[in-house]
Amino acid sequence: MATILITGASDGLGRALAEDLARDGHQLLLHGRNAARLAEVAQVTGGEVFSADLSSLRDTRRLAAEITARHDRLDVLVNNAGVGFRAGSDLRELSADGHELRIAVNYLAPVLLTRELLPLLRKAAPARVVNVASVGQQLFDFDDPQHERGFTQADAYCRSKLALISHTVDLAAQLEEAGITVNAVHPATFMATAMTEASGLPADEPLEKGVAATRRLVDDPGLAGVTGAYFHSFDPSAPSEPAALSLAYRQRLAAVTQDLLAAAGA
Known part of the structure; x- marks a missing residue:
């Protein structure tokens, strides 16, 4: 079974994905900020808990160091938080670190x-990186990176998610010879999660659809050689x-990245 790190595993898509993967016996590394909720997920999935605040790049590096100290390989990284x-x-x-919050955490x-x-x-190669993106996309303003x-919060969110898709393509090209695939996915539109509720917008698609769309990129044998792609749920797509x-x-x-x-010492 694979060793899989899921960031943002204490709630929403991350938690549901962890529970889905646990049913097949994968070794799960669960990241989150809310210790109580994360403990609940660990109890259900048998996963190993890692706490970190990804709005701090220093804490992000500490998280990586802690995982590296405990494990000698990682089969799949799901950047979901x-x-x-x-x-x-x-x-x-x-x-x-003084960065605009959505650029900092989402990108x-x-x-x-x-x-x-x-x-x-x-x-662990062949290994996979799965970046959870969004259909909400906006070009980065290089003259106003912060x-x-x-x-607006919505614009900042869309900028961060399109930047993540661009980075996905770039990183995939760099890692192809290393046997590491890198793909991005818009799981589903306004899933029934706390994030959607907080947006003030109505839920549109079921969480289960997002889990299934993300899960494919984690361990579907048919996607083993696919890299540098962006998926709109289950379908290969192009950014807007x-x-x-x-x-x-x-x-x-x-x-710019x-x-x-570097400005934050990372």
Whole structure:
């Protein structure tokens, strides 16, 4: 059975995915911030608990170090943890490092966590990275990377998720020879989760659909060689902004990403 790390496993899609995978006996590493909820998931799944605040890049690195200290391989990394939005809200929040919160948690944290865990993924190859993205997508403003102008939470969320898709394509190309596949998925639209409820928008699709769409990328043998792809639920798709997949855009995003990580000492 595979060793699988799921970030954001204490609630919503992460928890449901963990429970689904546990039924097939996978060894689960469960990340979350809420200790009580995480303990409940661990009790149900038999998973191992790792607590960290992904709004802090320092804590993100600590999480990777703790996992590396306890395990010598990682078969699958599911970057699921995220911060949603409140519809119509222009409340701009900052991370522990002073970055705009959604860029920090939804994008910078999975980029850094994946980078730090690459040695474990390489040891387990063939291994997989699954990035939970969204159909909500907006191009990054390279002249305003911290989204200080015209801010809305929804726009920031969409920017972070499209950036994650662009990074997915870039990282997949870098790791193809290492036997590590990297794919992104929009699991389902406004699933019945606490994040959707907090947005103020009505639930649209069942959580079970999102779990099934994500699970395919985790362990479906038929997708073993697929990498650098974005899936809209079960279907290969293209981002709403095709420019985000261009080499020029990806290179510029990578440079800005490195600057943001370096500014936080990561």
